């Protein structure tokens with residue numbers, strides 16, 4: 001089959017403001033196994049330009065695909081764009097199956113199949129094996145019922161097959177790096193870059209996060225093979241920056257240490273950036289020199305809040321002492337720390353923001369990333385927030401950089417003022433500015449200056465956006481806006497499945 005992978009331009013500030021673009025790892029991860037199955041696969045990346053919907057549709061038509069696949073890592077906010085581009089391609093290529101995968105469709109498959117007739121099938125959960133089986137079934141015209149982990153539409157309406165088995169051996173599926181021109185992709189201020197994934201999932205239980213639900217359990221790749229692959233990307237494709245998509249790659253100290261030592265042995269000049277938990281950094285205090293030697297330049301630490309009560313309520317399982325210590329340890333080893341701090345919890349007052357700011361300043365992170373609490377339907381936090389009022393009904397804005405829920409004690413303009421003031425106070429204090437201007441490590445200085453430049457552009461974009469895009473005064477509740485929680489959906493599907501055997505064939 002001729003299979004076209006389409007990466008749509010994402011509307012989020014994080015995608016539109018920087019000049020750098022990273023490869024769409026999810027589509028490449030699906031593309032590699034499809035190539036190995038003998039399909040002819042091509043990727044169109046609409047992030048460059050960004051490409052207009054009509055241009056993407058015209059490019060798709062010109063290639064004459066037998067199937068078109070969509071997916072996006074910025075899942076909720078990317079969905080409206082995928083819906084628009086997929087509809088345009090379906091009109092231009094009637095009868096060509098349109099397949100859609102990723103986090104949002106995994107948890108909203110029923111609504112998508114009801115409301116978007118151009119979508120043929122949805123890949124639910126991790127996609128490598130499921131996409132292979134689905135494409136084989138479409139090519140052969142056999143029953144889609146036999147493909148676990150998908151949803152499709154039959155005469156009775158949207159229907160989901162049982163969940164696919166969790167992939168035990170992630171190394172059995174290779175990333176289709178040959179689908180991209182590496183020279184086009186960059187990060188860290190114009191350095192050639194890729195996104196990779198050492199591990200999937202997370203063993204922790206923070207209730208606003210969907211990692212555990214989507215990936216089911218934490219697994220990791222073979223650390224030595226993984227280090228070899230990074231080294232090969234550097235040697236053969238000139239990649240300089242490796243951006244880890246993992247939320248928590250350091251869960252197993254043993255595996256992580258093997259990876260670090262294997263990468264050091266490869267002797268490649270790589271810059272590694274990614275996220276992890278503060279308590280893993282503290283746990284690894286005695287091997288942080290290996291992190292540095294392997295190339296680690298920055299860790300994003302999800303501090304989320306500096307209030308112990310909030311940390312307990314969101315089940316973060318962290319303490320303010322650990323967070324502070326992690327930042328100190330990273331600095332001692334010449335690794336930048338970026339703290340994420342989430343605002344918009346319902347009960348917050350001016351006093352909470354003021355106290356949080358003072359605590360953030362005492363943590364002294366190198367960089368800060370402020371986010372708004374955003375309850376997705378697939379997280380346990382959704383239930384806690386179900387009764388809160390939605391003030392942002394444009395789904396493209398559900399990207400963590402826009403306030404989407406009303407807060408009880410202050411209007412949105414005051415939340416925004418605090419949001420921007422905290423950023424300014426943390427990034428603009430003399431000590432932080434001195435690091436940006438005078439950091440002894442030239443590479444880190446370059447990175448901090450790049451981040452500061454980008455932050456300045458984001459600043460004006462966010463403030464103009466707030467003034468331009470009206471918020472809803474009396475919006476629906478979260479539950480009314482997104483529908484019932486995920487567990488209820490799954491329960492009703494299980495009941496339907498028990499009652500009804502289905503045979504559905506779609507051929508291309």
Ligand code: SF4
Nearest residue numbers: 202204206209211247
């Ligand atoms: S927020 Fe981070 S630590 Fe918590 S469950 Fe998600 S990935 Fe794990």
